[in-house]
Amino acid sequence: MYQSETEMMVQGIDVEKVRNDFPLLTRTVYGKPLVYFDNAATSQKPTAVLDALEDYYRLYNSNVHRGVHSLSQEATEAYEGARKKVATFINAKKAEEIIFTRGTTESINLVAASFAKKFLKEGDVVLISAMEHHSNIVPWQMVCAEKGATLQVIAMNEFGELLMDDFARKLTCNVKIVSVTYVSNSLGTINPVGEIIRQAHEKNIPVLVDAAQAVVHLPIDVQALDADFLAFSGHKIYGPTGLGILYGKEEWLNALPPYQGGGEMIKTVSFEKTTYNELPYKFEAGTPDVAGAIGLGAAIDYVEQLGRDNVFSAEDELLAYAMRALQAVKGLRIVGPLSNRVGSISFLLENFHPFDVGEILDKQGIAVRTGHHCTQPVMDFFNIPGTVRASLAFYNTKAEIDKLVAGLEKARMLLG
């Protein structure tokens, strides 16, 4: 086992103290203290977020934008305040460039559907990568099938790293949009999205960045990246489920036709003709998830209060410790890169089925994810049924990683 004496204070984060901010972390599973390593699927929520949700429903619940009464104005201010917080958090030029959706999946579906409606035609190409989550594959497959366009895939190597020369080769003038993940949810790879965007822009091709995993572990600056679209989910960054973000450059969002029709997204409606509302409301049909947005705003405040740099460096140290500890486990094989990674660690133990390992870890109170992690093509590439995935958050401890290692030894005893 590795020493855990530096546990208490990692780069400005007092782990024991921050753990108190997350009530769920105190619970037990099968009578054992919960060790939560499924953060890439969803993160736990701090009290600040839970309080914000409860305050909204208890004190000023009402529909936004339309009411003249005080409650509605309070709710609207909080809702629009959350939009501003998100804009600042990812350094968007304007709050209007932030669209509230149901999650990363809906954000990508929105862009795919609206972009295809106007810009995609027969013979065109949509370029994605070999390590995309199903939610960044299927929406594009659907619109490609509808329009007679082709989906092409940037290849990766056996370490789960994108082949940039393959990207350059496939970036032909037929490509109408590139859609890639910043960080792989199953492999943990950090992709060179800045370079991908630079090369695509040289040919005037827009790029959508799936930042579902990246937003929790890396500083996101959409202007520095020069991303045309960027999508993430609130629940992975300590906010509530059901609320996602689509960032789009103003000129792109103005160019796209609306996704869904209904209330909120219109300016005037008659039976003959409807004129659409301006950004961001053009893309927010119906009563939005007001509570979700306010909750995400509280989550962002919480992270900013801790300090993003503090959070990221605590995670870096934890990840380095976990990688060392896991690589020292006999018969354990990391699936994915050994460096330039963040968040998720996918691995296989001996030739045991990931489900067997996951099941035995669960019995010891250790929550990991097993299976294909919604990236079946990645598993096919490595010719494996799935992996065991431990994904870290800043509130995890080195002692928990030691427990994971001990848990794996127990799995070996049972399955070997």
Added chain:
Amino acid sequence: MSINELQDELIEEFAFFTDWMEKYELIIQLGKELPLIDEQFKTDDNIIRGCQSRVWLHPEFREGHMFFSADSDALITKGLVAMIVRVLSGHTPKEIVEADVYFIDKIGLRNHLSPTRSNGLLSMLKQMKLYAVAFQAQSLQH
């Protein structure tokens, strides 16, 4: 032995252990006794839906009785499959259709196995009963 006697026998075997590790050891051990499916039947058609690990199941009908062979790529799943096969194999379609499979609950497996696993177990049971219904209908026609 009847289906219920076989179930009670399994329940008794498990009652002996209180520690989850020992129970799992037994499950894995039972998996080794599973009549393995012939490679030619290990096809996509014979895969049980609802299992996150892969389970193949093949039924045979001989002299009025049904016999199951199966396999799984995960050891714990294979053990669970083996238990159901041990309880239901060698009985008539009528007995299988009418069987009340209570041992899963009694052993506490429905609660203690992860939901995806448990669902797989239940969909396998459903599939075995469907086969039994089909053989029952077939034998009525003859």
